[in-house]
Amino acid sequence: xxxxxxxxxxxxxxxxxxxxxxxGDLARKIAASSVMWLLVVAYGFPTLWFVISSFKPAGKLxxxxxxxxxxxxxxxxxxxxxxxxxxxxxxxxxxxxAVAATLLTIVASAAAGYALAKYQSWWLKIxxxxxxxxxxLPGETILAPLFLVVRNLGLYNSLSGVVVPAVIxxxxxxxxxxxxxxxxxxxxxxxxxxxxxxxSTFIRIMMPLAKPIILTLAIFSFQWRWxxxxxxxxxxxxPNQFTLQIGVASIIxxxxxxxxxxxxxxxMSMVPLVAIYLVFQKYVxxxxxxxxxxx
Amino acid sequence: MGISATVRKGYLAAGVVAVLALGACSSGSDSAxxxxxxxTFWFSTSxxxxxxxxxxxxxxxxxxxxxxxxxxxxxxxxxxxxxxAQANSLPDTASVPSIDxxxxxxxxxxxxxxxxxxxxxxxxxxxxxxxxxxxxxxDVTAAGLFINKSLFDKAKVAYPxxxxxxWTWDEFLAAATKVRTAANAKYDLVYDNSPARIRSWIYTHxxxxxxxxxxxxxAAPDATTVQALADFxxxxxxxxxxxxxxxxxxxxxxxxxxxxxxxxxSGVWQVADFAKGITDFEWASVPTPAxxxxxxxxxxxxxxxxxxxxxxAAGKKWVDFIFQPANxxxxxxxxxxxxxxxxxxxxxxxxxxxxxxxxxxxxxxxEMADPISASGQANLTKLLLAGKxxxxxxxxxxxAKFINGEQDVQKTVDNxxxxxxxxxx
Numbered sequence: 001x002x003x004x005x006x007x008x009x010x011x012x013x014x015x016x017x018x019x020x021x022x023x024g025d026l027a028r029k030i031a032a033s034s035v036m037w038l039l040v041v042a043y044g045f046p047t048l049w050f051v052i053s054s055f056k057p058a059g060k061l062x063x064x065x066x067x068x069x070x071x072x073x074x075x076x077x078x079x080x081x082x083x084x085x086x087x088x089x090x091x092x093x094x095x096x097x098a099v100a101a102t103l104l105t106i107v108a109s110a111a112a113g114y115a116l117a118k119y120q121s122w123w124l125k126i127x128x129x130x131x132x133x134x135x136x137l138p139g140e141t142i143l144a145p146l147f148l149v150v151r152n153l154g155l156y157n158s159l160s161g162v163v164v165p166a167v168i169x170x171x172x173x174x175x176x177x178x179x180x181x182x183x184x185x186x187x188x189x190x191x192x193x194x195x196x197x198x199x200s201t202f203i204r205i206m207m208p209l210a211k212p213i214i215l216t217l218a219i220f221s222f223q224w225r226w227x228x229x230x231x232x233x234x235x236x237x238x239p240n241q242f243t244l245q246i247g248v249a250s251i252i253x254x255x256x257x258x259x260x261x262x263x264x265x266x267x268m269s270m271v272p273l274v275a276i277y278l279v280f281q282k283y284v285x286x287x288x289x290x291x292x293x294x295x
Numbered sequence: 296m297g298i299s300a301t302v303r304k305g306y307l308a309a310g311v312v313a314v315l316a317l318g319a320c321s322s323g324s325d326s327a328x329x330x331x332x333x334x335t336f337w338f339s340t341s342x343x344x345x346x347x348x349x350x351x352x353x354x355x356x357x358x359x360x361x362x363x364x365x366x367x368x369x370x371x372x373x374x375x376x377x378x379x380a381q382a383n384s385l386p387d388t389a390s391v392p393s394i395d396x397x398x399x400x401x402x403x404x405x406x407x408x409x410x411x412x413x414x415x416x417x418x419x420x421x422x423x424x425x426x427x428x429x430x431x432x433x434d435v436t437a438a439g440l441f442i443n444k445s446l447f448d449k450a451k452v453a454y455p456x457x458x459x460x461x462w463t464w465d466e467f468l469a470a471a472t473k474v475r476t477a478a479n480a481k482y483d484l485v486y487d488n489s490p491a492r493i494r495s496w497i498y499t500h501x502x503x504x505x506x507x508x509x510x511x512x513x514a515a516p517d518a519t520t521v522q523a524l525a526d527f528x529x530x531x532x533x534x535x536x537x538x539x540x541x542x543x544x545x546x547x548x549x550x551x552x553x554x555x556x557x558x559x560x561s562g563v564w565q566v567a568d569f570a571k572g573i574t575d576f577e578w579a580s581v582p583t584p585a586x587x588x589x590x591x592x593x594x595x596x597x598x599x600x601x602x603x604x605x606x607x608a609a610g611k612k613w614v615d616f617i618f619q620p621a622n623x624x625x626x627x628x629x630x631x632x633x634x635x636x637x638x639x640x641x642x643x644x645x646x647x648x649x650x651x652x653x654x655x656x657x658x659x660x661x662e663m664a665d666p667i668s669a670s671g672q673a674n675l676t677k678l679l680l681a682g683k684x685x686x687x688x689x690x691x692x693x694x695a696k697f698i699n700g701e702q703d704v705q706k707t708v709d710n711x712x713x714x715x716x717x718x719x720x
Contacts, residue, residue: 057574058571058572058574059571059572059573059574059575060574060575061549061552061572062549062550062552062553063552063553063554063575064553064554064555085366143374143378144378144381147378147381147382148381151381151382156382156384157384229371230371230374233367233368233371233374233375234371234374234375234378234379237335237365237379237384237386238365239363239365239366246368249368249369249370249371250339250340250341250366250367250368250369251341252341252368252369252370253339253340253341253342253369253564254339254341254369254392255436255562255564255565256341256342256548256564256565256567256568257341257548258341258342258568259572260572
């Protein structure tokens with residue numbers, strides 16, 4: 001709803017917001033972009049150092065004085081990480097979990113968010129409150145009851161036991177709800193008059209409109225599932241079903257951390273996330289969040 | 296605007312189909328129940344896995360039982376065991392960091408293995424309830440001192456190599472200061488931020504530390520312990536020791552590896568790491584200083600247990616196999632374990648002489664160590680058998696406040712005792 005009221009407000013302020021001269025404008029632009037560049041450096045430098053350090057041999061990681069670039073670059077850490085556990089299998093398992101959970105999350109969130117935005121019914125309101133309630137408890141508190149449910153459904157020690165509890169997210173549902181609220185009802189009514197069924201309207205008209213939300217949630221959901229650790233660890237017993245984060249965590253011992261291997265494994269486990277982001281970011285950033293007709 | 300009945304049915308059907316489809320792709324874990332063709336063994340390690348893998352192969356060749364070895368990450372291992380106990384999905388055997396009151400009554404009695412004459416297992420370190428043996432340690436760990444040998448050589452300062460001719464803490468610190476100034480290093484010593492490591496500081500100074508009274512609560516420690524803690528805090532002056540390790544979580548292992556620190560007080564588990572991870576300078580294990588007590592902190596690497604489930608017999612056979620001296624020798628050598636069994640001839644496969652020497656030194660040190668050295672883990676076992684446990688040792692937090700000057704030593708000691716007793720209520 002906030003989004004729906006913003007455009008007129010913006011329009012009204014626009015002519016008054018630029019009273020200054022061109023030079024003042026330029027100064028403001030430079031100031032703004034320097035802040036951005038500062039943020040890029042603040043976030044980018046540690047990441048860059050982290051990636052470059054993964055090519056240092058174990059004996060040089062902590063040598064004094066600290067160096068940015070490795071003197072004798074090596075991929076030993078990567079090789080050892082790849083062989084220390086079944087990297088390829090864990091990778092595929094994680095990919096399965098992340099893709100399945102993401103697809104199901106989008107379908108469930110879009111449908112639920114659409115229903116909450118466009119239909120009026122007393123039980124829908126209760127349902128909305130129930131979804132909201134799930135965000136009020138920290139994950140650790142519902143771990144034990146969730147575990148019992150998943151076990152009784154027969155999903156213990158299977159990848160679907162990791163996927164199913166992750167499908168319904170309040171964040172996703174409300175992202176879609178907030179978006180569909182901004183889609184004018186005229187569109188819906190026009191579709192109904194033209195004889196479009198409810199499901200057909202949802203799939204053929206509403207879903208394409210919601211593309212930016214779908215892609216944003218896809219990135220988030222994929223990242224959540226990719227980085228999931230405790231739940232998969234508890235649910236999965238068979239090492240053939242382990243996910244990547246379990247493998248990476250096994251490098252961190254009770255007393256020791258094998259840093260060079262951990263760096264290699266971490267960089268490798270990061271690559272898919274970065275790739276997904278690079279592929280999808282242009283859709284998200286270019287998307288016009290205000291879809292459909294404007295009232 | 297209501298949804299039509301057919302649409303509602305359609306949603307319902309889609310939902311049911313989705314749940315069924317997901318259910319179908321879940322592979323059952325109970326397919327192998329009843330027969331003992333294969334058993335599971337859970338353990339946690341960041342490096343020492345090969346020994347178990349080798350033993351499992353030999354075990355399968357001999358008994359026809361496949362052992363499926365699962366390396367569970369240390370973080371979350373306890374949670375996983377607790378949930379698995381609820382799901383009736385505990386492994387058949389495991390090496391666990393500590394025994395949980397939630398599943399302690401599901402353990403098999405391992406007394407026939409622990410008491411077997413030939414195995415020569417150190418009975419002081421097993422977990423036993425009356426005559427029932429619940430767990431046998433996979434290995435022993437001990438605290439110990441490492442020095443940057445290159446810096447000592449550069450400064451031409453001597454150091455002892457034999458535990459029977461060890462130095463006092465005063466002598467060691469004097470030597471370290473000499474090395475630091477001569478070799479232009481940054482600190483004399485870094486000391487692991489750990490309640491277990493501070494115990495050996497107390498014991499070597501003649502204190503008894505934090506011990507359990509007969510009513511299984513922690514008693515106020517003796518005056519020597521209080522004095523030792525006060526002395527320890529004084530060393531955190533950013534010259535002898537960096538304050539950051541005990542107050543803000545700096546990594547002592549990384550500091551020592553930088554080559555800027557003369558010595559590092561940690562434990563035997565660092566040997567394998569140093570053998571691979573230190574290439575810029577020479578390092579050596581040296582005897583722990585005695586002022587005047589010869590002591591260390593003896594702890595347990597992992598506790599081997601067998602669960603009482605439908606494959607109990609096969610599980611026990613595997614544990615028995617592990618602890619047969621010939622097999623255990625191989626395990627200890629490959630995994631770099633300090634042995635729980637005595638009378639073994641161990642030849643650790645390190646390439647570095649420093650690492651080999653380190654293990655020889657630790658074995659000697661443990662023989663000489665005052666019996667109090669093992670009391671830390673013994674107290675935890677006692678508490679466990681009384682159905683109590685300590686989730687978070689308050690020593691680290693209270694010592695950090697003391698070193699920061701927020702409280703005096705007496706307050707620190709009182710808070711530690713109170714914090715421990717509060718948890719065992």
